[in-house]
Amino acid sequence: MSKGVTSKRTGxxxxxxxxxxxxxxxxxxxxxxxxGEDGExxxxxxxxxxxxxxxxxxxxGESGSGKSMTALAIMQLLPQPAARIDSGTIRLRARDxxxxxxxxxxxxxxxxxxxxHIRGDRIAMIFQEPMTSLNPVxxxxxxxxxxxxxxxxxxxxxxxxxxxxxxxxxxxxxxxSRLKQYPHELSGGMRQRVMIAMALALxxxxxxxxxxxxxxxxxxxxxxxxxxxDLQREHGTSVILITHDMGVVAEMADRVIIMRHxxxxxxxxxxxxxxxxxxxxxxxxxxxxxxxxTGVGRRKSVESEMRGSVAVVNDLHVRFDLHGGxxxxxxxxxxxxxxxxxxxAPHETLALVGESGCGKSTTAKALAGLVPYHGDIxxxxxxxAGLGRDERKAVRRDVQMIFQDPYASLDPRMRVGDLVAEPLxxxxxxxxxxxxxxxxxxxxxxxxxxxxxxLYPHEFSGGQRQRICIARALALRPKLIIADESxxxxxxxxxxxxxxxxxxxxxxxxVAYLFISHDMAVVENISDRVAVMYLGQIVxxxxxxxxxxxPRHPYTRRLIEAVPVPDPARRRxxxxxxxxxxxxxxxxxxxxxxxxxxxDLGNGHLVAVS
Amino acid sequence: MTNPxxxxxxxxxxxxxxxxTGVWRRLVKRPLALLGLVIIAxxxxxxxxxxxxxxxxxxxQMFDGLTLEGAPLPPxxxxxxxxxxxxxxxxxRILFGARTSLIIGIVANGVALLIGTLVGVTAGYxxxxxxxxxxxxxxxxxxxxxxxxxxxxxxxxxxxxxxxAMVIALVNWVQTARVIYTETSxxxxxxxxDAERTIGASAPRILSRHILPHLLPxxxxxxxxxxxxxxxxxxxxxxxxxxxxxxxxxxxxxxxENQTYFQAAPWLVFFPxxxxxxxxxxxxxxxxALRDILDPTQxxxx
Numbered sequence: 067m068s069k070g071v072t073s074k075r076t077g078x079x080x081x082x083x084x085x086x087x088x089x090x091x092x093x094x095x096x097x098x099x100x101x102g103e104d105g106e107x108x109x110x111x112x113x114x115x116x117x118x119x120x121x122x123x124x125x126x127g128e129s130g131s132g133k134s135m136t137a138l139a140i141m142q143l144l145p146q147p148a149a150r151i152d153s154g155t156i157r158l159r160a161r162d163x164x165x166x167x168x169x170x171x172x173x174x175x176x177x178x179x180x181x182x183h184i185r186g187d188r189i190a191m192i193f194q195e196p197m198t199s200l201n202p203v204x205x206x207x208x209x210x211x212x213x214x215x216x217x218x219x220x221x222x223x224x225x226x227x228x229x230x231x232x233x234x235x236x237x238x239x240x241x242x243s244r245l246k247q248y249p250h251e252l253s254g255g256m257r258q259r260v261m262i263a264m265a266l267a268l269x270x271x272x273x274x275x276x277x278x279x280x281x282x283x284x285x286x287x288x289x290x291x292x293x294x295x296d297l298q299r300e301h302g303t304s305v306i307l308i309t310h311d312m313g314v315v316a317e318m319a320d321r322v323i324i325m326r327h328x329x330x331x332x333x334x335x336x337x338x339x340x341x342x343x344x345x346x347x348x349x350x351x352x353x354x355x356x357x358x359x360t361g362v363g364r365r366k367s368v369e370s371e372m373r374g375s376v377a378v379v380n381d382l383h384v385r386f387d388l389h390g391g392x393x394x395x396x397x398x399x400x401x402x403x404x405x406x407x408x409x410x411a412p413h414e415t416l417a418l419v420g421e422s423g424c425g426k427s428t429t430a431k432a433l434a435g436l437v438p439y440h441g442d443i444x445x446x447x448x449x450x451a452g453l454g455r456d457e458r459k460a461v462r463r464d465v466q467m468i469f470q471d472p473y474a475s476l477d478p479r480m481r482v483g484d485l486v487a488e489p490l491x492x493x494x495x496x497x498x499x500x501x502x503x504x505x506x507x508x509x510x511x512x513x514x515x516x517x518x519x520x521l522y523p524h525e526f527s528g529g530q531r532q533r534i535c536i537a538r539a540l541a542l543r544p545k546l547i548i549a550d551e552s553x554x555x556x557x558x559x560x561x562x563x564x565x566x567x568x569x570x571x572x573x574x575x576x577v578a579y580l581f582i583s584h585d586m587a588v589v590e591n592i593s594d595r596v597a598v599m600y601l602g603q604i605v606x607x608x609x610x611x612x613x614x615x616x617p618r619h620p621y622t623r624r625l626i627e628a629v630p631v632p633d634p635a636r637r638r639x640x641x642x643x644x645x646x647x648x649x650x651x652x653x654x655x656x657x658x659x660x661x662x663x664x665x666d667l668g669n670g671h672l673v674a675v676s
Numbered sequence: 677m678t679n680p681x682x683x684x685x686x687x688x689x690x691x692x693x694x695x696x697t698g699v700w701r702r703l704v705k706r707p708l709a710l711l712g713l714v715i716i717a718x719x720x721x722x723x724x725x726x727x728x729x730x731x732x733x734x735x736x737q738m739f740d741g742l743t744l745e746g747a748p749l750p751p752x753x754x755x756x757x758x759x760x761x762x763x764x765x766x767x768x769r770i771l772f773g774a775r776t777s778l779i780i781g782i783v784a785n786g787v788a789l790l791i792g793t794l795v796g797v798t799a800g801y802x803x804x805x806x807x808x809x810x811x812x813x814x815x816x817x818x819x820x821x822x823x824x825x826x827x828x829x830x831x832x833x834x835x836x837x838x839x840x841a842m843v844i845a846l847v848n849w850v851q852t853a854r855v856i857y858t859e860t861s862x863x864x865x866x867x868x869x870d871a872e873r874t875i876g877a878s879a880p881r882i883l884s885r886h887i888l889p890h891l892l893p894x895x896x897x898x899x900x901x902x903x904x905x906x907x908x909x910x911x912x913x914x915x916x917x918x919x920x921x922x923x924x925x926x927x928x929x930x931x932x933e934n935q936t937y938f939q940a941a942p943w944l945v946f947f948p949x950x951x952x953x954x955x956x957x958x959x960x961x962x963x964x965a966l967r968d969i970l971d972p973t974q975x976x977x978x
Contacts, residue, residue, distance in 0.1 A: 431870075434873075434874045435873070459876050462876055466875065467871070469870070474866060474868060475868050475870075475871040476871070477885075478972065479890060479970075479971070479972055479973075488872075492875060492878075522972040522973065535871075542875070
């Protein structure tokens with residue numbers, strides 16, 4: 067169905083890297099255990115694998131599979147004193163060229179002092195969150211130069227030259243002036259590039275990348291992955307890439323290891339794993355991955371539902387004032403949402419997609435009454451702007467929200483049963499006994515058991531917590547549920563089940579969803595209509611088929627193309643790079659951004675024309 | 677009463693939510709918390725039963741309470757904890773002093789915590805001009821020397837035990853307010869507070885049900901730390917003549933009266949000091965235990 071998209075993807079295989087030399091890293095029988103309340107618990111058991119020179123090995127698995135612990139064990143950075151290596155060897159092969167590292171080393175036996183020489187120099191690591199792995203009070207130049215100096219004994223001037231080279235290698239423009247910048251002045255993608263530059267400046271034999279692109283937007287993710295691939299080709303570095311995203315695996319891996327509960331489930335070349343998975347778990351994992359172009363057509367036509375809208379948003383503006391200058395006057399504004407209009411029909415799912423900072427979450431918050439706004443929000447035929455406090459509370463009952471992070475959106479000090487009962491209590495619905503029964507019924511409806519009502523949020527897994535949030539949102543029988551990235555924090559298999567639950571509930575209760583997400587594959591799976599946001603404005607809106615099969619705005623196309631395809635046979639040849647960063651939505655007073663006009667291409671397919 | 681929301685869901689009958697298991701029962705199960713409770717019980721009992729425990733009058737200057745040279749007696753068979761500079765029985769004075777110190781420690785400290793928490797929570801949650809005004813006022817109070825303020829207040833109001841307690845409370849709430857403000861404002865940013873607002877929870881409900889429980893550890897720690905501070909501040913005030921008036925005993929003024937003779941008669945400072953320490957420790961132990969008991973995430977899986 068989405069031929070226009072897939073045809074662009076039929077690229078050739080990335081040229082096979084020469085893996086003639088022997089393995090650079092050999093792990094055998096690695097067992098890591100963590101001491102907890104209930105005694106020692108193995109998090110990695112009896113893991114053996116080897117990494118060839120110049121090879122990319124992906125370790126894939128869901129949360130709790132022990133993939134990150136494996137990486138930390140190799141780096142000897144396991145959280146102390148809770149975790150330790152029980153048994154096994156981590157053998158780092160000698161360099162061919164080096165004269166001092168002639169013999170192999172077992173990292174598991176190395177003391178901290180000698181390990182420090184290995185880290186950075188022979189094995190480097192990049193982490194998921196580039197903001198927290200850079201020191202915020204030191205300029206990136208200083209951090210880069212110091213790490214080079216510490217390992218090489220180069221003079222400061224030479225180290226500086228090498229730092230600039232490294233920044234140029236990761237395609238950071240104006241490398242020299244960037245040295246003076248601090249981490250907060252760079253975007254997430256730039257920061258991750260600095261991390262990569264830092265990791266590769268010392269030309270390590272092995273680079274361990276732990277979810278390097280998970281915190282980044284899809285379009286940036288594409289660029290960073292491509293960068294990693296290019297650098298690896300140039301330097302012949304061996305890469306261990308740890309990820310939960312099978313799309314990233316397909317894009318990057320020569321070989322794949324699938325892990326679960328600390329054990330290796332399957333190992334093989336990327337082509338084999340994707341084409342002929344042997345283990346049941348691998349098959350399940352692959353089946354759960356949302357793919358663009360597989361969304362089942364929904365039988366319901368939109369026009370039949372257009373009789374009344376659950377919510378109408380008209381010319382919504384949200385701006386945040388920034389104070390500055392000597393008197394703390396407002397001198398700049400963040401134009402988070404600029405004139406967004408849409409409507410949602412009953413039983414309908416409208417997806418709002420875009421990258422971080424595009425204003426999609428702010429739109430949701432305005433709709434949920436969490437931020438002040440200008441413009442009109444009409445819910446169930448009543449404009450919120452003209453209502454008093456009590457009336458507004460009553461209308462708001464029809465709009466409920468499910469947040470992104472199920473760990474953060476439930477009060478950790480309340481029992482989950484009380485949490486689900488709370489909306490009923492607040493709105494004075496049902497007696498105490500009835501509430502208990504209602505909550506129990508809701509628990510069962512979302513796939514939990516009523517016995518679990520007595521527990522606290524921390525006693526549940528991420529997927530279960532998100533089910534609790536869903537039950538809570540459902541308790542008031544709202545007409546509209548806003549799901550703000552509600553499945554992005556979940557593992558794919560859990561994600562698939564939660565999405566199924568949301569669909570079932572929609573059929574059963576007729577609730578409409580405003581589904582906010584950055585993940586195009588998930589959006590294609592669940593939505594009826596899609597609105598694409600960029601810099602606070604909608605650039606394209608239409609039915610799912612219109613947007614995915616016939617994307618008209620360049621930004622929409624770019625978003626769709628950026629999604630890694632979970633199929634190594636369809637690797638993208640080259641990803642079109644954006645030359646500049648996405649402009650900032652912060653503007654000086656009086657400099658309002660130009661308003662985009664939307665043009666109807668027919669059947670309600672709206673596209674911004676500039 | 678019929679249910680407008682989901683009559684169909686009512687079909688599956690289930691038990692309503694069980695009440696919480698007793699905090700008290702879990703408190704006594706912890707040996708350290710039990711020790712704290714025992715110490716407090718002893719102090720309270722001592723304070724109440726003071727007139728009948730020793731057979732001495734706390735203010736009576738006894739002839740045989742001093743050596744022939746007029747020096748105080750170290751602990752001995754008739755005066756268990758020795759005597760003070762005026763020949764009064766130290767044990768009796770400490771027991772009577774417990775009354776003053778308990779009242780000051782608990783009342784003054786409690787009121788200070790209450791004011792501090794109220795101001796901090798309000799300012800932290802509402803921000804805007806309410807928060808701004810409250811916090812600037814707090815800063816002003818902080819900048820003003822506490823002792824000077826206490827002296828002014830005590831001078832205006834007639835000194836009595838309760839007035840002293842109030843004065844101490846009015847001086848001591850400031851730090852609590854600052855700390856609570858910081859914590860509340862970071863709590864208010866947490867996502868579950870947004871989630872509460874989307875289900876229509878009112879500000880008082882959010883504050884009492886969802887913010888206050890999270891502040892409890894801080895409040896408890898400040899509360900227990902405050903006990904020793906307030907007891908000593910009371911001593912300072914008595915020393916300056918505006919606190920509890922001599923000869924009424926309080927732990928603080930026993931120490932103050934005798935601190936210059938520390939080397940010659942160490943017991944005079946040691947015993948009341950130990951009493952303050954034990955009381956503060958006892959509250960601390962209970963506070964620690966309470967913090968763990970009230971935090972569900974500190975407990976193992978049920």
